[in-house]
Amino acid sequence: MSGDNYGIQTAAGHLTVAAESKEPYAADVLAGLHEDAAQVVAKYPQKRSALLPLLHLVQSVDGYVTGRGIDFCAEVLDLTTAEVSGVATFYTQYKRHPNGEYTVGICTNTLCAIMGGDQIWDEVSEHLGIGHDETTPDGKVTLERVECNAACDFAPVVMANWEFFDNQTPDSTKQLVDDLRAGKDVKPSRGPAKVCTFKQVSRVLAGFHDGLADEGVGAGPASLEGLKLAHDRGWTAPDGKSGETATDDQQPEATSNETAAGRHTSTDSAANAPDEAVDDKPATLFDENEKNGKDS
Structure with a gap:
């Protein structure tokens, strides 16, 4: 480091x-x-x-x-x-050593790589003098090589504390990290008006809202192109049963004001039932074999 x-x-x-x-x-x-x-x-x-x-x-x-x-x-x-x-130690969003104020993740997966992601990584890494999961001496920027930023339609993509910076170049990304290190407010391509700090974002991920969820553009034109094309041509999804297109009167209705039409609630599995004691031993294949009088 x-x-x-x-x-x-x-x-x-x-x-x-x-x-x-x-x-x-x-x-x-x-x-x-x-x-x-x-x-x-x-x-x-x-x-x-x-x-x-x-x-x-x-x-x-x-x-x-x-x-x-x-x-x-x-x-x-x-x-x-x-x-x-x-x-x-399993999830990469958790850091086991001091992290920078801003985590800058450069996507070098297939599409971003061929669109310039590898070059962005090489130049920015050299520009900052650090490699993957390393932090600048001022503690401002931690650099990461990311497998996918989930925004292939805007490749090459860079994220700063998980806010999107679309259609990047080596120069634009070097300007991004320089601005972050200089303490300037940096506006992502989509989302809130500025990138929050790593600690601020961590609090949001812990479940405490910062009021910025609906600020700015959520999905850019490239992401919505397929939906626009479907609307223009009258395409709808099949109902999943007969393979035929579902008409409006076949679409499932919302079951409550908390569940949108066609959606279902996320429920806990039996292994996470409210009445399960913390020390309960989970069922295993061996338990089942014993019940059936079989050898393991």
């Missing part, structure tokens, strides 16, 4: 977490975390299901998933620190 404050990686790639990441939270910070965590946990039938947003909550305070953050999540959710660490 570049800089003295942004983690140490061994040649084998194992991260050495700084000792200060394990220092206890200040009393007021810990009280605020518990208050926020209670709101998050209350949304889930099983509190362990709140682990993902709680890890984002920790990042909104510390800027990454610290050792003390791991302990906090484990204590609140009645999990082991190993269970929490296993999740925190």
